[in-house]
Amino acid sequence: MITAIKIIFYLGPLIFGFGFLAPLTAQIISTAGWTLPFGLTPLIAGLMIGGGLGLIAQIRGTWI
Amino acid sequence: MSPTIDLSQLTEAELIRMEREIAARHIDKFPYFSVIWAFTNTAIWLSLWPLVFMGVIPLWLGFIIACFNITLSYLPSHEAQHDIIAKPGSKLRWLNQLVGHISIIPLVLPYRVAKYTHMEHHKHANDPEKDPDYATHADGPLSAIWKSIYYRQPRADGGLNAYGSALERIGRPDIVLDGVIYQLIHFGILFGLAWSGFAIEAALLWWLPRHIGLTYIQYYLSWAPHHPGNESGRYRDTRSFRSILGNIGSLGMQYHIVHHLHPRIPLYRTPQAYWEMKPILEARGCNVHEL
Numbered sequence: 001m002i003t004a005i006k007i008i009f010y011l012g013p014l015i016f017g018f019g020f021l022a023p024l025t026a027q028i029i030s031t032a033g034w035t036l037p038f039g040l041t042p043l044i045a046g047l048m049i050g051g052g053l054g055l056i057a058q059i060r061g062t063w064i
Numbered sequence: 065m066s067p068t069i070d071l072s073q074l075t076e077a078e079l080i081r082m083e084r085e086i087a088a089r090h091i092d093k094f095p096y097f098s099v100i101w102a103f104t105n106t107a108i109w110l111s112l113w114p115l116v117f118m119g120v121i122p123l124w125l126g127f128i129i130a131c132f133n134i135t136l137s138y139l140p141s142h143e144a145q146h147d148i149i150a151k152p153g154s155k156l157r158w159l160n161q162l163v164g165h166i167s168i169i170p171l172v173l174p175y176r177v178a179k180y181t182h183m184e185h186h187k188h189a190n191d192p193e194k195d196p197d198y199a200t201h202a203d204g205p206l207s208a209i210w211k212s213i214y215y216r217q218p219r220a221d222g223g224l225n226a227y228g229s230a231l232e233r234i235g236r237p238d239i240v241l242d243g244v245i246y247q248l249i250h251f252g253i254l255f256g257l258a259w260s261g262f263a264i265e266a267a268l269l270w271w272l273p274r275h276i277g278l279t280y281i282q283y284y285l286s287w288a289p290h291h292p293g294n295e296s297g298r299y300r301d302t303r304s305f306r307s308i309l310g311n312i313g314s315l316g317m318q319y320h321i322v323h324h325l326h327p328r329i330p331l332y333r334t335p336q337a338y339w340e341m342k343p344i345l346e347a348r349g350c351n352v353h354e355l
Binding site: 005008009012013015016019020022023024026027028031057058061062063064 | 213214217218219220244247248251254255258259261263264266267271
């Protein structure tokens, strides 16, 4: 249990990127009514942007 | 006693006696305002969710109110941390603990974590090794804001991230679990809302206001009253200061030196206690020149 919690916290930025930033980005795109290139859906774009930011923060250890 | 009277000729014992007499007049006053503030503030923040979701108020207004709510959420709990509402064993102790727990839920800061680390801050203010809030020390206001944000990053070793090691050092690693549970619930709710189509609402009613609130709180409760923070000791580890936003805008921290000297004086009585004590503080060589 403790090991699982430690892993969750260690992967915090990545989980936050996919768990929160991805749907947040998707909702912002949908609300703004932006048309995405290459036929991307807002959710796919959100997963790419949110997940990408999360991955960068995971590697760097910081969001800023 | 006039705030300008010179007491520098008095002995140590006389200064102590006078200081204690003043403090005694302000301790054990029930802080009605803090108790009402705790429940009202939390209720308003909770009510924002249905009000925004049902379209009764616009999201931008909810965001502004949430920023105020979360910034204001810490201080009632701070009164409880110092047993100001009710001492252990007293009839209203349950109220003290309830306020302590309830008021900082929006800040996602467990009461026990806040209390134990705050007591360490009082014991070791400005000690780079033992003061859990030492990471907020900075050269100036902008640097203080930057450090507040910097030390909230995933692998930073200061700020709230340092609270775990402070709890382990004092032999209470069990309390770290409170923080873990709070974080898991907080992010679980945020993720659940986000994937249910309410990501912007979750971001603007909780996630972003919490970061704004934490920055404001760390600036005015931690950095400003201890700046420059290079001395330790009862009369030297904090100060009074003049805030451009006044005492209310600084969350009542202009008179923080009184709080460190006598932590059981309620927040609302620290200005009066300060002006009564000021000649004593000056005679002690305290940093009270700004106010």
